Amino acid sequence: MVKFNIISKFSLGLLSVYVIMLLVVIYLTGKIQYVRNQTRILYEHPYQISNSIKDIQTKIYEYANLGVDIQFANSLSQLNRLKAKTDKQDRLIQESFKIVSQKYPGNKNAVDNALAAYIDWKFTFNKLYQIQEANKIDNNYIRILLESRKKLEKTDYFLSKISDFARNSADSNYKKIIATDYISNLTSIILIVSASLLVIFLIYFILKSISNRIKTFVKETNIFLKKNGNTKNIGDEEILVQTVDKLKNAYLSIEEHDGLIKSYNKQLSEMNLELEEKVKQRTNELTNVNNELVLQNKINEKRSKELLEANEKLALQNEEKEKWTVELLNANEELGLQNEEKEKRTQELMISNEEHRKINEYLENLINYANAPIIVWNTNYEIIKFNRAFEFMTGRSEKEVLGHSLEILFPVSKKKVSMDLISKALTGKGMEFVEIDVVHIDGSVHILQWNSANILSADGKTTISIIAQCLDITQRKRTEKEILKLNETLEQKVNERTEQLKESNNELESFCYSISHDLRAPLRHIVGFINLLIKNNSAVLDETGIRYLNIISESSIEMGNMIDALLNFSRLGRTGLTRTKFNTNELVNTALETFKDDLTGRNVEIMISELPDGTGDKFLIYQVWINLISNALKYSKEKEKSIIEIGGEIVDNETIFQIKDNGVGFDMKYADKLFGVFQRLHKTRDFEGIGIGLANINRIILKHGGRCWAISEVDKGATFFFSLPFK
């Protein structure tokens, strides 16, 4: 009986505990699973949808981008390839839409709208292919292109709306997640605590009941032993053995149960651990979500910070303004102080006013009694001051003219012009040496030179009146006119005289020419007939007679040469210049060629440096060189070796040439006679020539606007210079 009792009680307790535990665990596991699912749906699902929508958007944009390639497709095969690509893209997009439609937490119609917009866009977009295929790119193409762009934007708008909604619902679900999480955590903790308490209680209860039973058994045994005393009864011994066996069995049963409990315990603790781990995992996931949110918070914080900084700046500006206010206050105080000083000044001004009054009186008198006419008028041109000199000038008194227009002062014919000049003074700074006539009442007109100044208002901005001082320049003008007239006649006279001089000069030239011309004929006759006389009548002539005739003939020829030279000289004066630029070295060399014959039998060294170009009448300058070289050769012929140096250089605006010889030279005393006609510094017997070469040179060079000069010393050679201006 005992055995049954113990085992059945034990088994019943264990079974009930086991059943309860199982129920609790099942319930809790289910609960946790529910929480898990709930959480996942609440939190993961909308984000997934949001991402899916984004995926759709990206795909649609990829699709649209193919449109660019379509525009630039240059072959049909390329176009077909693109078409295949877009078809594939379209399938992907449609599938994504299906997924979104299934999972979308909000109104499914919104998804359908987006899908409809997409299909609409796709339809328009595909039209582009047809046009491209037909190769008819025109305005219509562009219109469709624009239309498709609009529809694409519309599709995008719908999709964004869905995405936003999904995201918003995800965000709003976050709070629910936290709540659910709390429940699941709490459940887990309760589960663990209650399970642990239950097991401890169970063990305690079982052990207590076992020990009680053993105590009772020992007690019964002891009573049995006392009752039977020393009596050794096989029956009793058998009972004892049975009891011990029972005891053994009870222990074994305890031990067995204990192991069972232990194994249950172990299982429980494992379940606990698993649960805990799952909780941990959830917590981690939640932590991640939290982190994301924290990141967003950080961004918000950053913006807040920027706003704070901006606020600080504004605060700083405010501070500065406050500072200014303080400064202004200080300035005001100073002004107050200055006002005090001004009052003091007013006192001083009162005194100075008296002085001013005196000065005014001086000025009044000065204006009134000044020799120069002085007048003041206001902006309406009414006379407000008219001094005595003006009264005298016009024959009008100040009383008569005050308040009248300035017009009354001017001659009738010049009123308008004069008033125009006067009005200019009002607009400008004033008149300066402006000539305006003024008429006397007796009709005589005075020419006055007006100088005026504007009298300004206190602020210096507006003119209130004009003061003018005049100078009577009538006499000066008259004199000027006379001088001008005289100048004109003088100029005319000078012109006339110049003309006359030119004429008489020309006359003189032609006179000189015709005289020379006419003189030639008789000379020719003298020489000619003497020649005939000597030839035909030599029989009747003695030697002396023939000599005389020869002398007459020679002298006549010389005279003829002089006349020819004169003719040539006068011709130089009459002919014009033909200016050119020429190479002087070439010119000099050509001139030297003509002296070849003269040089034979003579020791002559001619040195020519690099000569600058000359500007002038090439033929006349050639004559100059011929003359100069001829002279140099002529006057150095007595020397054992003639040395002639020819040079030239540019000095300022002219070219200066020179020719130097080592000949007899001349006394500088007579240098001024050098360039005169028929002037000779040497005897004809020593040096042939008629003395016109240098005169010719001089004439030519002067005609060119140049100069001639020479330096020399007796027996030490001479250097002749001439200059040619560039123009």
Next chain:
Amino acid sequence: MEIKTILIVDDNPYDVELTIAALTENNLANEIVVAEDGLEALDYLYKRGKFSGCKNNIPVVILLDIKMPKLNGIEVLKHIRSTPKFMTIPVIMVTSSADEKDLIESYKLGANSYVVKPIDIVQFINAIKILGQYWAVINKVPVVTKDVFRF
């Protein structure tokens, strides 16, 4: 042999005499006709006035002075060169002095040569010699030419 006539047009008898002397010296005195001014020169050519009824040859050369009364040398030259009949007669301008204006004008009008009477008679004889030899002897076919003789 054809008689070659030389026509001297000069108003100064002395010059005429000296010219004739120079021509004679050079054995060129074929037949020398003297006209005392331009008008007479044309009279000779047209066989009128003083020369009417004469059996005149066309001169082989005319020595024409420029400065003359009535009709001057330039005017005579102009007339000769503009008359087809006389166009080809060689004309040598012989003048007292070289005036550039006259020289240019003469050549423009087609003078065959231009000679300044030199004071030295010897030079003049030489000049006449060359001129006479060329125009009166050598040049048998008188043509209008602009060849220039320089002295």
